Amino acid sequence: MDKRLRFTADLIEPLRAAPGSTVKLSRDHDPGYTGRVSRPQAAALLAEGVELLAEYQDRLAAQDIFGVLLILQGLDASGKDGTIKHVMSGVNPQAVEVRSFKQPSAEELDHDFLWRYQRALPRRGMIGIFNRSHYEEVLVVRVHEDLLAAERMPAVGDRGIWPRRYQEINDWERYLVSNGIHIVKVMLNLSKREQAKRFLKRIDHPEKNWKFSPSDIRERGYWSEYQRAFDDMLSQTSTEWAPWYVVPADHKWFSRLATAAILVRALSAIDPKYPAADPAVRDQMLQARAELAAELGGSPAATG
Numbered sequence: 001m002d003k004r005l006r007f008t009a010d011l012i013e014p015l016r017a018a019p020g021s022t023v024k025l026s027r028d029h030d031p032g033y034t035g036r037v038s039r040p041q042a043a044a045l046l047a048e049g050v051e052l053l054a055e056y057q058d059r060l061a062a063q064d065i066f067g068v069l070l071i072l073q074g075l076d077a078s079g080k081d082g083t084i085k086h087v088m089s090g091v092n093p094q095a096v097e098v099r100s101f102k103q104p105s106a107e108e109l110d111h112d113f114l115w116r117y118q119r120a121l122p123r124r125g126m127i128g129i130f131n132r133s134h135y136e137e138v139l140v141v142r143v144h145e146d147l148l149a150a151e152r153m154p155a156v157g158d159r160g161i162w163p164r165r166y167q168e169i170n171d172w173e174r175y176l177v178s179n180g181i182h183i184v185k186v187m188l189n190l191s192k193r194e195q196a197k198r199f200l201k202r203i204d205h206p207e208k209n210w211k212f213s214p215s216d217i218r219e220r221g222y223w224s225e226y227q228r229a230f231d232d233m234l235s236q237t238s239t240e241w242a243p244w245y246v247v248p249a250d251h252k253w254f255s256r257l258a259t260a261a262i263l264v265r266a267l268s269a270i271d272p273k274y275p276a277a278d279p280a281v282r283d284q285m286l287q288a289r290a291e292l293a294a295e296l297g298g299s300p301a302a303t304g
Contacts, residue, residue: 004048005268008261011035015258017244023234025227025246031191033248042257049260050090056267057091057127063272064125067181070263071133074188075226076216077198078249079256080131083188087260088129097122100131109151113137113165114172124180134172138165138233143225166236173242183242184266186259187234188249192223 014035017023037045060066072080088096099120108116114134122128141147142162156164173183199220202212219226238244245262249255277285 004052005264007045008049008265008268011037011258011261012245012265015245015247015262017234017238017246019238019240019243021235021238023238023246024231025189025234029189029246029248031189031194031248032250034251034254037254037257039251039253042253046086046253046257046260049257049264050087052264053088053260053267054090054092056264056270056272057095059272059274060127060267060270061092061095061125062274064275065180066270066272067122067124068127068263068266068270069122069176069181069183070127070129071135071183071185072129072131072188072259073133073135073139073186074249075190075195076219077195077202078188078190079252080188082252083186083256083259084129084131086256087263088127091127095125096127096129098129098131101133101136113151114168118172121176121181134169135233135237138162138169138237139226139229142229143222162232163236166233169237170239170242173237173239177241182266182270184263185238185242185244186262187230187244187246188255189246190249192220194250195220 014033015029023029060068072083074080084098097120101116101120104116114137117130117134120128120130141151148161153161177183199212199216202208234244234246245258247255247258247262
């Protein structure tokens with residue numbers, strides 16, 4: 001095992017929502033948790049993680065068999081944008097696609113609730129990032145019933161909409177995994193107090209004003225409803241093929257490190273390889289090398 005991978009297992013295991021377990025954020029997950037990692041240590045470990053991500057991404061693209069979908073969920077100011085910026089800082093931007101999902105359009109509302117997410121999936125060899133995702137359909141849509149009404153769903157019977165929707169999400173994700181799209185799910189768990197502090201910074205610092213929206217404060221009024229929705233989401237959709245990781249988000253340095261470790265661990269499980277050259281192409285390569293070496297008047301060592 002690459003020695004740079006050793007830190008990941010101990011770091012992320014306490015964050016994993018065990019499939020089949022009943023999750024309660026207020027009981028099971030402390031937003032201020034940082035494990036045994038200090039902030040100075042985190043900087044060096046994150047640099048190693050970013051380096052590993054770049055290496056894995058290059059092999060992932062070359063192999064062109066698997067894709068990776070990183071799902072980031074969290075309340076406003078939980079650090080989704082900053083996490084993407086810092087964790088993916090060393091990766092080839094041509095191999096990463098970031099998608100954010102806002103209020104659905106009229107066209108999107110005319111389709112099933114997973115339609116717009118299916119269209120945004122990463123191709124093989126790519127890393128896709130959903131900054132918010134199909135899980136909005138069991139979070140904000142659950143908290144605000146008028147959004148569900150706008151979807152014009154047919155009657156669902158006695159079982160109810162939410163158990164059915166959880167099952168549909170689980171089935172869809174299983175389908176994606178079986179077709180080579182590895183799913184990595186991170187919930188950035190922010191405390192109410194820390195959210196208030198971050199909103200105040202957005203208000204007090206002119207360079208951060210653009211990040212603030214009055215709707216952020218309105219949504220804050222539904223804090224308890226969102227916590228219950230997250231509890232149910234984590235309990236019902238953390239599966240063996242696509243488990244959730246609940247990442248403490250009160251300390252940005254830790255949430256970025258943990259997310260990098262989770263993504264690195266997922267890529268190490270795929271362990272993509274550079275493909276071997278086709279024998280026929282290999283012969284042509286050797287011939288081309290001999291010609292180029294002769295042109296340069298020698299047999300120079302291969303360069304990168």
